[in-house]
Amino acid sequence: MALTPLAVLDGHILPADEATVPVTDTGLLRGDGVFEVIRVYGGRPFAMDDHLRRMAHSAQNLRLEIDLSAVRADTEALLAEAGTFDGAVRFFVTRGGRRVGLVEAVPPHDQPLVLASVEFVPPRVLDGVKSLSYAGNMLAKRLAEEAGGDDALLVTPHGRVLEGTTSSLFASLDGTTLVTPPLSDRVLDSITRRRLLAMLPDAREEVITREELRGAQEAFLASTTREVQAIARIDGDVLPQAPGPLTQAASDAFGAHVREALGAA
Ligand SMILES: Cc1ncc(COP(=O)(O)O)c(C=O)c1O
CATH class of the missing domain: 3.20.10.10 (D-amino Acid Aminotransferase, subunit A, domain 2)
Known part of the structure; x- marks a missing residue:
């Protein structure tokens, strides 16, 4: 199945090009936030628990409060909506409190x-x-x-x-x-x-x-x-x-x- 460029923004699924973050968010202004990229094979996430654990760790070290169960629920909702695809989900949480997940293509990496x-x-x-x-x-x-x-x-x-x-x-x-x-x-x-x-x-x-x-x-x-x-x-x-x-x-x-x-x- 072809990849649909979807996003999840604070729990709401929408087309990726309609997902926005306020320009006043210091996640954007200063790169103040955390992210993970989770690989998806045939619509199924690989090592999702490890990625969530690392995101929790990153957020704790950055003194950023995040709702990890909401990140998990958002990712699962995005995967359910995106269907069977090969690619990745990028998830980031900003200092301004935005939770954003994006379905992304993964280019081939087979050439030395x-x-x-x-x-x-x-x-x-x-x-x-x-x-x-x-x-x-x-x-x-x-x-x-x-x-x-x-x-x-x-x-x-x-x-x-x-x-x-x-x-x-x-x-x-x-x-x-x-x-x-x-x-x-x-x-x-x-x-x-x-x-x-x-x-x-x-x-x-x-x-x-x-x-x-x-x-x-x-x-x-x-x-x-x-x-x-x-x-x-x-x-x-x-x-x-x-x-x-x-x-x-x-x-x-x-x-x-x-x-x-x-x-x-
Ligand atoms: C600096 C850096 N090193 C290594 C990696 C590989 O990490 P992982 O295997 O968790 O994707 C990444 C992935 O984004 C990275 O940004």
Whole structure:
């Protein structure tokens, strides 16, 4: 079934282009609010409880009061109205108190990526907050595109590799194990990353430097919308394989995990 661009605004379903937020809402004026993007397969949400839990956590850290049961009810109402579609529901809550959910398409993420590194320092005060303040991430992506890439690889001024602008990074430096930067480096506690770490016996958290990444055998970005997407090149360095065997295995395992979670295995 084709995707209908619907929204839910404070409990009311309406066409997405009719949903509005007052211009005085500081969610808009200052990016003061929280959001989540939940993947939907055949009309069914994946890992919805994890997303709601993270939204509650983000809101608590941001000192933002939200009604989580209303967020859940709104999302369920939107899904019921949208029917059987493949895509995502974006949900955000603003400081002005608006609850908004949107049905969104998810573009295909099957081609290996070219990344360009961009210097980035995650704001410490927003640790553990998936906030609406994403202008820095969006600018990093644009800078990477200007440099000929598809997305940015965020790297600290001290050369520690962090993540993509809306995704986590996994790499194999030795060809047998996968590593991903630790949460202590202030990367997002990604739901996809967490699940991959739990399901892949040879994956673990480890600090990765930009220098070490130059010798990587393979690497991929992971997120709700990308799932597992191989990286072909980072700056001038061509990865030996894209996807490499560990990336392919991670992609297969994640696909099977989604099917099992949705009861379709
Ligand atoms: C900065 C950042 N890192 C990682 C991710 C991946 O998180 P998840 O797997 O929960 O989608 C996202 C997703 O939006 C993100 O914005």
